[in-house]
Every structure is written in structure tokens, then in C-alpha cells.
Amino acid sequence: MSKSAHAPRTASQQQATAEHAVAALLESRARWRDLATLAADLAFETDADGRFAFVAPDPALGWPAGQLIGAPAEVLLGGAQALGSPDPFHLDAPMRRQRVWLRRADGTMACLLLGAVPLLDRLGQVVGARGMGIDITEASQQEDSLAAALRRGAMVDHILGQMRHELLAHRMMEATLAAMLGALGAEGAAVIEALPDGAMRLLHEAGSGTAAALAAPTTPPPSPLATAPAGTPRDSAAPDGRLLIAVATPTRFSAGTFLLMWRPPGGRPWDEEERRLLQSAAGIARVALEHEEIQHEMARQARTDPLTGLLNRRAFLEALPRRIERLDREGAPGTLVYVDLDRLKLLNDTGGHELGDAALKRVAQVLRDSTRPSDLVARLGGDEFAMWLDGADRLTAAERADALVRTAAGRLSIDTADGPVSLGFSIGFAERLPGSFEDQDGLLRRADLAMYEAKRAGRGCWRAAVDAVA
Numbered sequence: 001m002s003k004s005a006h007a008p009r010t011a012s013q014q015q016a017t018a019e020h021a022v023a024a025l026l027e028s029r030a031r032w033r034d035l036a037t038l039a040a041d042l043a044f045e046t047d048a049d050g051r052f053a054f055v056a057p058d059p060a061l062g063w064p065a066g067q068l069i070g071a072p073a074e075v076l077l078g079g080a081q082a083l084g085s086p087d088p089f090h091l092d093a094p095m096r097r098q099r100v101w102l103r104r105a106d107g108t109m110a111c112l113l114l115g116a117v118p119l120l121d122r123l124g125q126v127v128g129a130r131g132m133g134i135d136i137t138e139a140s141q142q143e144d145s146l147a148a149a150l151r152r153g154a155m156v157d158h159i160l161g162q163m164r165h166e167l168l169a170h171r172m173m174e175a176t177l178a179a180m181l182g183a184l185g186a187e188g189a190a191v192i193e194a195l196p197d198g199a200m201r202l203l204h205e206a207g208s209g210t211a212a213a214l215a216a217p218t219t220p221p222p223s224p225l226a227t228a229p230a231g232t233p234r235d236s237a238a239p240d241g242r243l244l245i246a247v248a249t250p251t252r253f254s255a256g257t258f259l260l261m262w263r264p265p266g267g268r269p270w271d272e273e274e275r276r277l278l279q280s281a282a283g284i285a286r287v288a289l290e291h292e293e294i295q296h297e298m299a300r301q302a303r304t305d306p307l308t309g310l311l312n313r314r315a316f317l318e319a320l321p322r323r324i325e326r327l328d329r330e331g332a333p334g335t336l337v338y339v340d341l342d343r344l345k346l347l348n349d350t351g352g353h354e355l356g357d358a359a360l361k362r363v364a365q366v367l368r369d370s371t372r373p374s375d376l377v378a379r380l381g382g383d384e385f386a387m388w389l390d391g392a393d394r395l396t397a398a399e400r401a402d403a404l405v406r407t408a409a410g411r412l413s414i415d416t417a418d419g420p421v422s423l424g425f426s427i428g429f430a431e432r433l434p435g436s437f438e439d440q441d442g443l444l445r446r447a448d449l450a451m452y453e454a455k456r457a458g459r460g461c462w463r464a465a466v467d468a469v470a
Contacts, residue, residue, distance in 0.1 A: 050325030241265030308364035316378035351416035
């Protein structure tokens with residue numbers, strides 16, 4: 001039976017796919033919790049019994065998070081009713097920007113500016129609550145600090161309302177920037193990355209005037225902003241008079257990212273309160289950027305063979321129909337090449353799987369070296385590889401296959417304790433002419449059969465598939 005035959009997806013496979021999607025959803029929600037709690041002094045979730053299911057940061061109000069998980073939420077309400085404080089843990093409707101008194105671990109009371117929402121099941125029944133807030137105890141005694149805390153709290157509460165249903169990182173970033181525009185009275189905002197060559201790459205934007213703002217000669221990466229400590233806002237100006245403020249937001253993946261905001265020409269200068277608010281926003285933006293990069297990496301890993309770094313079977317088979325469709329529009333041929341690595345089992349038995357893995361990595365490099373950026377290279381599994389050669393006819397494919405067979409003889413001899421093991425390639429390829437009615441499965445089948453013909457011919461050679469039936 002052809003190795004390329006594909007069995008229908010079984011119920012267990014469909015269930016595994018569904019379970020994977022649920023796991024990804026839960027993981028994304030967990031990352032949102034990290035994002036939501038970054039600018040808060042308390043973030044929580046309660047279950048249907050009114051017990052804490054999630055508490056952050058650790059500690060929160062002096063309480064170790066582990067001590068609160070599973071405890072009734074009333075543990076934080078001791079004495080709060082005497083202060084006329086609402087209960088944020090048992091809700092029928094959302095609570096927005098409420099001043100709530102909660103008990104610290106040392107018995108003293110803390111005033112939090114808090115937003116919370118009830119959690120509903122599919123039937124609309126309340127099954128818990130979720131909320132977050134900032135400690136304004138000291139600010140409540142100082143009028144100037146209180147104003148800044150209220151604005152910070154309003155931004156945090158607004159982000160909670162905008163983002164609690166967002167699962168994709170880029171949507172989180174969009175919601176963050178949109179909320180910041182209103183909180184800071186800005187015309188526009190952008191997240192940019194300063195590249196090593198001095199150019200700038202726009203990652204996200206909101207509002208208007210982006211092109212004019214990014215034309216500023218003092219926009220990152222010039223030294224006044226590039227040398228600013230992370231989280232320290234710096235002012236600059238655009239050529240048209242727009243008032244800019246930027247703050248570095250380095251992440252684990254890029255040290256050159258900046259959050260940039262601006263006001264139109266003639267707008268009021270940025271004040272200290274807005275600088276503090278921007279510092280909090282920068283932390284949120286940093287986590288959103290890292291979450292976005294993690295999602296990109298997860299997507300890349302889902303398409304990549306972890307050992308060789310080549311495309312995996314799924315990614316290759318998903319990309320192939322698009323390549324075929326494009327070449328049909330362009331009136332160009334394409335060729336599918338199957339490559340089977342000969343004597344890998346012998347190497348594994350003689351030198352161990354560590355040497356076998358090293359050989360597979362070497363094969364991946366050989367295949368990369370023999371293809372162009374427009375081609376596809378994949379490891380289908382085990383000792384089987386595949387290449388799609390864009391625009392290549394059978395003559396070009398034959399030249400490429402012959403070169404690979406000769407290259408294998410020089411680059412795939414592996415030394416073991418029992419002597420060298422010489423690996424080789426058995427190659428089969430199938431050309432697809434433009435406008436052909438042959439589908440993907442037929443093309444795969446012909447290339448696979450040709451590869452087996454090469455194996456039966458003694459290995460270390462190539463065979464071209466018979467033409468497709470019209």
C-alpha cells in the first residue's frame with residue numbers, strides 16, 4: 001500500500017483535535033489572566049460556591065495566593081460591611097470603578113478601585129465572578145494622587161471590559177491601544193520595533209496620524225529614546241508639530257520595541273499623571289507583545305518538524321494545493337519529489353538513535369541546500385521527505401534528483417563504532433502540468449510509486465513517475 005494513502009479521520013482523532021482546541025483556549029485565557037493582573041493589585045476569580053479559584057499577584061494584599069485559593073471570598077470582607085463597601089465576589093451585574101474595602105492579611109483595611117463581572121454558564125446562570133482592582137488607600141487621603149489612581153483604574157477597568165473575551169494576542173493589543181487613546185486623550189498610538197539597521201517596523205496602530213508621527217526624526221531608535229530605561233517615557237516632536245511620547249517596552253523576544261503615542265499639533269503637553277499612566281500601559285503592552293510572539297511560535301511549531309526544522313506532513317499537505325492552484329493560473333508546471341533515506345534503520349541499530357537523529361538533521365540541510373526559497377521541503381515522518389519544486393518540469397526534477405543522489409554519497413557517510421554507515425536516497429518524482437485535472441492525492445500517489453520503483457531498482461537512485469491519466 002502507498003505510504004501516501006490517507007485514512008479518514010477517526011472519531012478519536014476528531015476528539016483529540018477538539019481537546020487540543022479546548023486546551024489552547026484555556027491556555028490563552030490563562031495568559032490573559034497574566035495580562036489583566038499586570039496593572040492590578042488584586043485580580044481574582046470565584047467559583048459557584050463563592051470560593052477563590054484564582055488570585056494574583058502573589059502575595060495579594062499580603063495574603064499568599066495559595067492560602068486564598070479554595071477559601072471563601074468572605075475572608076477578605078471582614079469589617080468591609082461596616083465601611084459601607086459593596087461585595088464584589090457575589091454579583092448579578094457588572095461592577096465598574098467601585099471603591100471597595102478589603103481586609104489585608106495583617107488585619108488592616110485596604111481601599112481598592114475595583115471592576116468585576118459575573119461569570120455565566122451557557123444557560124446564563126451565575127457561576128462565579130471575575131474582577132481586578134488597584135489599591136488606592138494612600139491616594140484616597142491625597143487628592144492629587146487619587147486623581148491619577150482613578151484614571152489608571154478607569155483604564156484597567158476599560159481594558160477588562162474590552163479584552164475579557166479576546167483570545168488572540170493581536171486583538172488584545174488592539175483593545176489595549178484603543179483603551180489607551182481614550183485614557184490619555186491621544187490622537188493615535190502605535191507599537192513599533194527598532195530594527196538593527198536603524199529602520200522601524202510598525203507592529204500595531206490605533207487612531208490617526210500614524211504616518212506623520214512616525215516621520216519624526218526623534219522617534220525611536222535615536223539615542224534620546226533608545227537609551228531610555230524600560231518604562232521611562234520620553235517626549236519628542238514630529239515635523240508637523242505633533243506631540244509625541246514614547247516608552248521602551250523590551251520583551252524576551254525583542255529589545256527594540258516601543259510604545260508611541262501622540263497628540264495633534266497645538267495639543268497640550270504630556271503631564272506627570274499621564275506619564276505614570278503610560279508606564280502602566282507599557283507593562284500591559286509588553287505582556288501582550290510577548291503573548292503575541294508566543295502564539296506565533298506555537299503556530300510555527302505546529303507546522304514544523306521538531307527535529308529537522310522542516311515543514312511537517314500537515315503543513316506540507318496544506319500548502320501544496322495553494323501552490324498547485326497558483327501555478328495553474330500562471331500556466332507553469334511543478335514537480336513533487338519523494339525522498340526516502342536508505343539504511344537509516346541500520347544506522348540506528350549500529351550507532352544508536354542519537355546518530356540517527358544527527359543524520360536526519362544532515363539530510364534536512366542537504367535538501368535545503370538543493371532547493372530555492374520558493375520551493376517547499378518537508379519531513380513527512382520517519383525516513384521520508386518531500387519537496388515541491390515550483391515551476392520545475394521533469395527534466396529539471398531529474399537533474400535535481402541526480403544531484404541529490406550524488407550528494408548523498410559524499411555527505412551522508414556516518415561513522416559508528418562498528419565502522420561507517422553510508423546512507424543514500426531513493427527518489428521518486430511526479431510532474432504536474434498546468435491545467436491538469438489531477439488532484440493532490442493523485443500526484444502524491446504517483447510520486448510515492450516512483451520512489452518505490454527506485455527502491456526496487458537497488459536504492460541510491462531515482463525514478464520518474466508515469467504520466468497522469470488524462
